[in-house]
Amino acid sequence: MTSTSTGHPFPLGRFAWMAILASLAFPATSLAAAPYSKEQAVHGRTVYNQSCAACHGGKLQGGAGPALRGKKFSGSLSYGNMTASQLFDFMSKHMPKNEPGSLPEKAYWDVFAYMLCENGFKAGKTALDADSVGNVTLLPLPGKPAGACHSP
Template identity: 40%
Template sequence: MRRLFVALSLTALSCLASGSIARAACAPGDFTKAQAAQGKILYDANCASCHMTNLSGGSGPALGGAKFKSYLDFTKITGAQLLSFITAQMPYQAPGSLKPAEYRSIFAYILQQNQYKAGNVPLTGQTAACIAMLPYPGKS
């Protein structure tokens, strides 16, 4: 029983330590302006026909503004989960057809348009976990 307690304690400490290390790797602004600029070009070519150029939604849901904030409030989705969904399910007519870096650039553009802060660190699959979608910084 004592060994089980020690093993569980060490596992818990390890998880706490790795979580702290992961959070320490997060920087203010987990995408760059250049990445978002590239994302706009890709968004316009692959996403705007359904989500509209202003991200207000059309045949696809809104990716900005009050409707997007409502979605975030309801789902409590994380940045990593949202990027994963976009990567696996979009564009609607050809899911998964873009390169991983292209999906990250599109997501960076969506973040920028919702007034999340850009920084000096490009968005990666790992740094997407750093993005707190709530509280929503954009205008509702």
């Protein structure tokens, strides 16, 4: 069976196939807005600076603790095959290292929102929480910070 217009066995042209393949390489979940709000990420930055930066670095680059953004963070997630729900569960039970589980639950969600923002996920209109975290696909990381992380 061949297409009458192209003579190829598939009816779509070369550019249509390239567009389909490109869309598979860059899933919409990482490009669409994540379920966290700009305000949540800004508050998460404050909590992060107070409770996390001493170990994970002022820019999430790592230090005594692992990096929480960029290629090193992506590698850690990939190695552990970690979902967003699993990452939140780990954070809320084991962090900060010197006082595990000591922050209010909202503070952990806000820090997670800040981490998403710093890894290039765009802010949405609703806060990240237990009901929405399952909608976050962590890998591949979108890339550069989304910008909303630093302004009120």
